[in-house]
Amino acid sequence: MKEPNEMPGHLARRFQQIAVAVFLAEVENAGFDLTPVQYAALATINTHPAIDQITLAGLIAYDRTTITGVIDRLVQKNLVVRETSSRDRRARELKMTDEGRRTLRKITPAVEAAQRIMLRGLTEKEAAELMRLLQKAIAAGNELSRAPQRDGG
């Protein structure tokens, strides 16, 4: 077989593993307890008030069955509230709490630091090229996963 390091699947897993570790370390260092997944959901609810769970899942490419637990934990941490929509009683409207907004604001520097750290082995130019190539590969494979990314509602 090929070396693991020559297989894109292994590299994908490994890079993600490092990205998560760096994120958690930076966020904890800043005094918060939030996972990358929880952060993405929180940030997206902030820019899309009263979004429902399916639309949110589409924007950040989460499986619909995963989003339930993620929101459970954001609600438990008092960062988000989940209300039944009056227009469609199947849907849950997600809204920020004050503490959610405050947390998001305070945590942003740590999140940005994490993004830099996970690319620290690359030059600026290389980092930009890596992101471009990832975006391109992802766009081509978007529909291949159960939780593709979807633009607005």
Add this chain to the structure above:
Amino acid sequence: MKEPNEMPGHLARRFQQIAVAVFLAEVENAGFDLTPVQYAALATINTHPAIDQITLAGLIAYDRTTITGVIDRLVQKNLVVRETSSRDRRARELKMTDEGRRTLRKITPAVEAAQRIMLRGLTEKEAAELMRLLQKAIAAGNELSRAPQRDGG
């Protein structure tokens, strides 16, 4: 906040998500039931007969607590046997079964196809560049995760 697609952490997660989905689809299509993680372990045991779990975990960058369950499942599928080492009774020596070798051989084309499919949006040159950049970023961040990659024992 930035768009998710401009954050390397999100791209890492998304690319990994697609890589896993493609792998599972190709392998199932070939008539097998093996995860990317199980495949990497199986392939590495094949090239390192009688390897112990910690060394195996280092070679493929798995957490030591994760490897136990992965090997459990390979043993249950009759692809691997786990024997207590006679030289160090703490250690478990991992060895392929005939069925493990046969499975590995038969599954290889599907695994290779998966690696191509997950990069299908890129030209040959771009694919090579993406892998180079991932390798470089990973090398720089290797020690930041709990399960860094380690060369031979």
Add this chain to the structure above:
DNA sequence: CGTTATTGATCAGCATACTGATCATCAGTA
């Protein structure tokens, strides 16, 4: 030689991700 530190493996517990099923609700149509 005996005490201490380290190491290989496992376990309990938690958080993503997924498969597939179910339930309530809504939308479209006859």
Add this chain to the structure above:
DNA sequence: TACTGATGATCAGTATGCTGATCAATAACG
């Protein structure tokens, strides 16, 4: 309006990954 299909959410079950603890066995040291 009654029926059918689609949709939002949740649940049970399985597989990574991690944190931190534990246990047995080995290594290292005085």
